Amino acid sequence: MATESVAVPGAPGAPVRAQLPVIDKGLKKNAIGFLSNVVIGVASTAPAYSLAATLGFIVAVKGTGTHAPAVLLISFVPMLLIAAAYRFLNRADPDAGTTFAWTTRALGPGVGWVNGWVIVLADVIVMASLSDIAAIYTFKLFGFTELGESNAAIIVAAVIWIALMTWICYRGIELSARVQQVLLSAEVVILAIFAVVALAKVYGGHPAGSIQPKASWFDPTQLNFGDLVDGVLLGVFIYWGWDTAVTVNEESEDSNEGPGRAAVVSTIMLVVIYLIVTTGAQAFHGIGFLTNEANQEDVLSALGKPVLGGVFYKLLIIAVLTSASASTQTTILPTARTTLSMAKWKAIPGVIGRIHTRYLTPTVSTLGMGAASIAVTVTLLLISNNVLEDSLVALGFPICFYYGFTGIACAVYYRHELLKGVRKFLLLGLAPVAGALMLFGVFGKAADAYGHASEVSSPPIAGITLPLWLGIGGILVGIVLMLISRPLFREFFSRKTETAPPGLLEQPVEHAPAHF
Helix, strand or coil: CCECCCCCCCCCCCCCCCCCCCECCCCCCCCECHHHHHHHHHHHCCHHHHHHHHHHHHHHCCCCHHHHHHHHHHHHHHHHHHHHHHHHHHHHCCCCCCHHHHHHHHHCHHHHHHHHHHHHHHHHHHHHHHHHHHHHHHHHHCCCHHHHCCHHHHHHHHHHHHHHHHHHHHHCHHHHHHHHHHHHHHHHHHHHHHHHHHHHHHHHCCCCCCCCCCHHHHCHHHCCHHHHHHHHHHHHHHHCCCCHHHHCHHHECCCCCHHHHHHHHHHHHHHHHHHHHHHHHHHHHCHHHHHCHHHHCCHHHHHHHHHHCHHHHHHHHHHHHHHHHHHHHHHHHHHHHHHHHHHHCCCCCHHHHCECCCCCCECHHHHHHHHHHHHHHHHHHHHCHHHHHHHHHHCHHHHHHHHHHHHHHHHHHCHHHCCCCHHHHHHHHHHHHHHHHHHHHHHHHHHHHCCCHHHCCCCCECCECHHHHHHHHHHHHHHHHHHHHCCCCHHHHCCCCCCCCCCHHHCCCCCCCCCC
């Protein structure tokens, strides 16, 4: 196992880049800068797609109504707390495996292996929905109505999108970053135009059913606790993905600090985007329009013509298309790097850790993620759209699981530092644990809510709903696979837990020149 040499923090002449032995995975060093980290983090959440697919359902949650912005604010809190955990763990160990590597160090190899599996599980499940939306919106953009209603055509287009984004990821991190900058720029500009025009018409033209924004929309105390939690179940999905900014840490300049800061910045940018667009969307025609069954599954398309009019409504189609396609790409990136890290840590077969000699990208990991995504996508699309909808619900379980364990890992890894100052106690201990407990609470609430057949679209299988089969069942499969792997990968599973070296956070980090 090749490692980079490092000195003990604080030792004379100690290098200031790495703080722990880092396994050299062969990825391209210093390939992207801070701006690219932020772009990748924001693009991974697919803001336009997430709003289009989720906002109507958040508004429809009992007791929510016009308080959807408040739900999004509360959903943002655990994301910010866990983003802080990512920053401090990345400060110690800028490993592309992120949660897998960190939970292995802090909580042991068994917990680390399962968390690596859960990241892959979540990413493969969501690929079906992202590629499906990318296919449908491609047909919408060009007016191919009949193809957009053909399941066979959608499957073919979805497979093409996955193959294209897999190829981009395979060709190199710089190309991936440049593509993301173009796609995200178009998406954010279009969403901003939509929100500004919608609010201008609300105040100037008073469209039918319009309501002027009020401060109470953003006040979570206006909702009872149960209704708020139900809304947060959806809010967790709408924010998920910012952690991709950290999974490219080994290919980033200022790898110890830049990606972690980018994760925090990404979550803040997301909450601003979501609050502005949500306010404009529900103000324009009121909440009844958003909860109408015909509009609920794609509120941005439904609002496109009345808000932008003429041919300009296609801007929103472009926004959702670029959002879904960008997120398809940035879902392949973290999964390939998680499995690459697992292979280099000798937790899974070494062949998965192969790197392209020219592009310096994971080969087997990237192509394997593309192939697995195509297999799952085709299967789910062939079964039914109801299955696809329920697969999105199932995503909340692995998301809460690995984000939550990242928060716990931060507090455990830095446990000897927690009583060395109020700031350390709050940032390294209380905040990450609070974020983790919130997410574990959401996990439990979701298991209770979606365990009832009346709450999901697909019929139960053996008395258990599909979200529980895919979400919780998928996690349990990971635990079984981890137990099977123990005798096969003894070196990895014999690892001992670690704690942060004394003075690690006080050690200065050398900042590289800005590179975008």
